[in-house]
Amino acid sequence: MFVPSKAHPKEMREKIRTGEWQDPTAGCSDGYVQANLVVLPKALAYDFLLFCHRNPKPCPLLEVTDPGDAEPKTAAPSADLRTDIPRYRVYRGGKLEQEVTDLLQVWRTDLVGFLLGCSFTFDVALHRAGVPVRHLEEGKNVSMYMTNQSCHPAGDFTGPLVVSMRPIPAHLVPRAVEVTARFPLSHGAPVHVGEPETIGIADLGRPHFGDAVSIRSGEIPVFWACGVTPQAVAMHAKPEFMITHAPGHMFITDLPEEELTHSLA
Amino acid sequence: MFVPSKAHPKEMREKIRTGEWQDPTAGCSDGYVQANLVVLPKALAYDFLLFCHRNPKPCPLLEVTDPGDAEPKTAAPSADLRTDIPRYRVYRGGKLEQEVTDLLQVWRTDLVGFLLGCSFTFDVALHRAGVPVRHLEEGKNVSMYMTNQSCHPAGDFTGPLVVSMRPIPAHLVPRAVEVTARFPLSHGAPVHVGEPETIGIADLGRPHFGDAVSIRSGEIPVFWACGVTPQAVAMHAKPEFMITHAPGHMFITDLPEEELTHSLA
Numbered sequence: 001m002f003v004p005s006k007a008h009p010k011e012m013r014e015k016i017r018t019g020e021w022q023d024p025t026a027g028c029s030d031g032y033v034q035a036n037l038v039v040l041p042k043a044l045a046y047d048f049l050l051f052c053h054r055n056p057k058p059c060p061l062l063e064v065t066d067p068g069d070a071e072p073k074t075a076a077p078s079a080d081l082r083t084d085i086p087r088y089r090v091y092r093g094g095k096l097e098q099e100v101t102d103l104l105q106v107w108r109t110d111l112v113g114f115l116l117g118c119s120f121t122f123d124v125a126l127h128r129a130g131v132p133v134r135h136l137e138e139g140k141n142v143s144m145y146m147t148n149q150s151c152h153p154a155g156d157f158t159g160p161l162v163v164s165m166r167p168i169p170a171h172l173v174p175r176a177v178e179v180t181a182r183f184p185l186s187h188g189a190p191v192h193v194g195e196p197e198t199i200g201i202a203d204l205g206r207p208h209f210g211d212a213v214s215i216r217s218g219e220i221p222v223f224w225a226c227g228v229t230p231q232a233v234a235m236h237a238k239p240e241f242m243i244t245h246a247p248g249h250m251f252i253t254d255l256p257e258e259e260l261t262h263s264l265a
Numbered sequence: 266m267f268v269p270s271k272a273h274p275k276e277m278r279e280k281i282r283t284g285e286w287q288d289p290t291a292g293c294s295d296g297y298v299q300a301n302l303v304v305l306p307k308a309l310a311y312d313f314l315l316f317c318h319r320n321p322k323p324c325p326l327l328e329v330t331d332p333g334d335a336e337p338k339t340a341a342p343s344a345d346l347r348t349d350i351p352r353y354r355v356y357r358g359g360k361l362e363q364e365v366t367d368l369l370q371v372w373r374t375d376l377v378g379f380l381l382g383c384s385f386t387f388d389v390a391l392h393r394a395g396v397p398v399r400h401l402e403e404g405k406n407v408s409m410y411m412t413n414q415s416c417h418p419a420g421d422f423t424g425p426l427v428v429s430m431r432p433i434p435a436h437l438v439p440r441a442v443e444v445t446a447r448f449p450l451s452h453g454a455p456v457h458v459g460e461p462e463t464i465g466i467a468d469l470g471r472p473h474f475g476d477a478v479s480i481r482s483g484e485i486p487v488f489w490a491c492g493v494t495p496q497a498v499a500m501h502a503k504p505e506f507m508i509t510h511a512p513g514h515m516f517i518t519d520l521p522e523e524e525l526t527h528s529l530a
Binding site for chain 1: 310311314315318319326329339417
């Protein structure tokens with residue numbers, strides 16, 4: 001049974017910064033937005049920003065930091081993107097070089113941080129609305145799949161849409177659409193309902209990322225645009241330098257989830 | 266009385282391209298989205314794109330073209346931003362240099378076109394919902410005011426929020442909010458209702474841009490973020506080169522207005 005924790009984001013980030021919390025952040029700080037992190041050199045930032053603009057469902061941009069500045073002034077004033085995530089991945093030339101627990105040794109003055117909405121927000125909203133969230137029930141990571149749908153390219157950033165899948169009882173599919181559509185900055189409404197073959201998914205039992213989950217009789221596979229998309233696309237562009245959060249180890253913002261129901265301004 | 270025209274956007278753009286239509290575009294191609302244009306050199310495009318992301322209410326980005334490419338592939342495939350707007354303004358060093366009816370002589374391979382949603386979409390929606398739109402009734406331009414509210418800066422782009430004002434009968438204010446909130450890419454819900462002094466507007470009868478309109482007894486001034494904001498901010502940054510549409514002479518897209526109720530992807 002999934003029980004979210006109530007600790008305030010500031011408290012959680014403090015625990016993360018000091019090394020007291022090194023685990024995945026799912027279920028932490030109930031009611032607050034968690035975010036994916038992508039860090040790129042300024043030279044690549046325009047194309048990545050444009051990619052996010054052109055593909056808002058997989059890449060819902062919460063905030064972009066100024067070059068060299070690790071403080072996300074809107075999402076979490078006084079936080080530090082270099083220390084406040086439990087685990088990071090550092091890539092050079094598109095290859096994973098190391099996993100680290102802070103970025104103090106690798107940070108550069110030309111680095112731009114992109115915070116993107118993640119599906120934790122709507123998973124909790126679905127759960128609260130009485131829609132079963134199978135991967136939470138089964139204590140697994142969500143099932144994710146590469147599709148045959150291309151994102152809109154921007155410069156070197158190009159690649160397929162990655163989707164997450166949740167099996168939903170047929171009578172709750174409309175409710176699942178309604179609940180998630182309220183959160184456009186957390187991937188919003190699904191991109192596809194049923195018929196996985198149409199979007200190039202041959203076997204739901206063999207996800208490309210995450211874990212397989214049980215699909216019960218009377219349940220429809222429902223697909224949402226997934227935050228793995230921008231990471232996969234960025235990696236594919238083989239940037240000379242890139243940092244992301246480690247899977248499941250997200251940045252916990254100060255934004256109440258209700259903030260994601262409208263434009264942040 | 267305001268009566269929108271039914272001509273298809275392709276037909277209108279053809280008339281504009283050949284010079285047959287040289288007038289403002291308010292009320293043209295009823296049901297289709299019209300857009301503000303800002304054209305900047307690639308060197309300034311990142312900061313402007315980031316400014317739009319950080320200030321989505323005044324700067325709802327519909328599309329960003331690739332450098333040198335004048336075709337807005339999403340908003341109006343096969344259209345040409347250099348010829349399909351009735352009148353343009355060309356600025357150098359932040360100063361208006363000339364007004365032209367096409368950009369064929371001044372276009373450069375490093376130019377990036379930004380199309381931004383405009384309030385025509387929600388003016389028509391308000392009218393259709395039975396909310397009076399005074400400037401349309403009086404055949405005037407909407408009243409616009411500089412406020413004391415700062416936009417979130419990005420690089421050299423910084424400045425105050427500009428708002429448009431519509432006087433709304435008190436009992437229709439909620440309806441006006443509901444109707445416009447449906448169109449986040451057309452400035453969305455108002456930013457302020459009543460109390461103009463609070464946002465630095467001393468005299469509603471003396472707008473900084475556009476025309477003054479009648480405010481009747483029992484009407485509340487309602488303020489929306491305005492598309493003049495990004496133009497004013499861009500001009501203030503004194504870019505070496507910039508092009509905009511001439512006021513009221515917009516780009517007519519192929520996007521049905523209903524498209525603006527959700528993310529374009």
